[in-house]
Amino acid sequence: MERQKCHAFVLRSAKYKDHDKILTLFTRSEGKLTVCAKGAMSIKCKYSPSTQLFALSEYVLSESKSGLYVYSADLIRMFEGIVKDYERLAVASYFCELIDIMFHAGMNEDITFNLIYYALDLTEKAPLEYMPLIALVIALKLTGISGIYPCLNVCVKCCEESDMYMFDYSQGGVICPRCAQTKDLPLLTRTETEYMYALLHMDLRNIVKSKLADKDEIILLFKYINEYIRYNVGRLPRSVEQLYAI
Ligand SMILES: [Zn+2]
Structure with missing residues (x-):
């Protein structure tokens, strides 16, 4: 399956099923995208910080029958001062x-x-x-x-x-x-x-x-x-x- 790299902010992050999240991303190349972050609620998830609201990351997205999902993500900036x-x-x-x-x-x-x-x-x-x-x-x-x-x-x-x-x-x-x-x-x-x-x-x-x-x-x-x-x-x-x- 073809994968795409993109820089994106998390505009919306919602819990989905037991362990997943549905993210609304804003990407530089394609604007708004809705993606599934599988396992994002699990403590073992390596890219969990990238699924927090406002976070800026470099994502690798892949596509399944049910739509786009996060294959991997590297956090660039968290903007953690905002939530304080x-x-x-x-x-x-x-x-x-x-x-x-x-x-x-x-x-x-x-x-x-x-x-x-x-x-x-x-x-x-x-x-x-x-x-x-x-x-x-x-x-x-x-x-x-x-x-x-x-x-x-x-x-x-x-x-x-x-x-x-x-x-x-x-x-x-x-x-x-x-x-x-x-x-x-x-x-x-x-x-x-x-x-x-x-x-x-x-x-x-x-x-x-x-x-x-x-x-x-x-x-x-x-x-x-x-x-x-x-x-x-x-x-x-x-x-x-x-x-x-x-
Ligand atoms: Zn007038």
């Missing part, structure tokens, strides 16, 4: 769940793979007070990579700038009061839309150098972006509620 803090774990879980929801097999593998690496690295190392901002930036970046990023710098209908906007999920971005047909939409100031626009285009590695906005403000913008994602994708990660509370 509730806030870090909540952000990383949200991020991996969101990728699982937003991405199908064969979508933008290389850029997404690199984003996962930088996002997990940042989530592991950045000061705890940056976790809400990291969650907001990650959510914005994923809308960008998956091609559903909201228009934030001008009114999506008339293309004019405005001091106030409303976030119209159905129109794909912010809308000025002149173009709005309903008042029942979240209000955003120009400062808030410019802030989100800057975050959407920011290099992730510069986040911890940026001035931290008020935490309640960040959480509010994070909620708006999640509602935008829910409108476009149909659902949200279960872990999002934990993030609203951090």
Whole structure:
């Protein structure tokens, strides 16, 4: 049977039968893959660390009648610092769940793979007070990579700038009061839309150098972006509620 080598992160890891696990991997070459890790629950399993959530490994995958399975795996990085803090774990879980929801097999593998690496690295190392901002930036970046990023710098209908906007999920971005047909939409100031626009285009590695906005403000913008994602994708990660509370 032909075997394939790949670098991959574990986005989801679920117990299967008595000794196995079903893993959702994100590979650099093929994007999302579902594989069986036979015997991963056994203490004798040599590649058990590679089946932990977030782990980055080099896998050798093989194929059986029932699908892909892990033939062997060499752990590259564990990101073990993430599980030491509730806030870090909540952000990383949200991020991996969101990728699982937003991405199908064969979508933008290389850029997404690199984003996962930088996002997990940042989530592991950045000061705890940056976790809400990291969650907001990650959510914005994923809308960008998956091609559903909201228009934030001008009114999506008339293309004019405005001091106030409303976030119209159905129109794909912010809308000025002149173009709005309903008042029942979240209000955003120009400062808030410019802030989100800057975050959407920011290099992730510069986040911890940026001035931290008020935490309640960040959480509010994070909620708006999640509602935008829910409108476009149909659902949200279960872990999002934990993030609203951090
Ligand atoms: Zn307008």
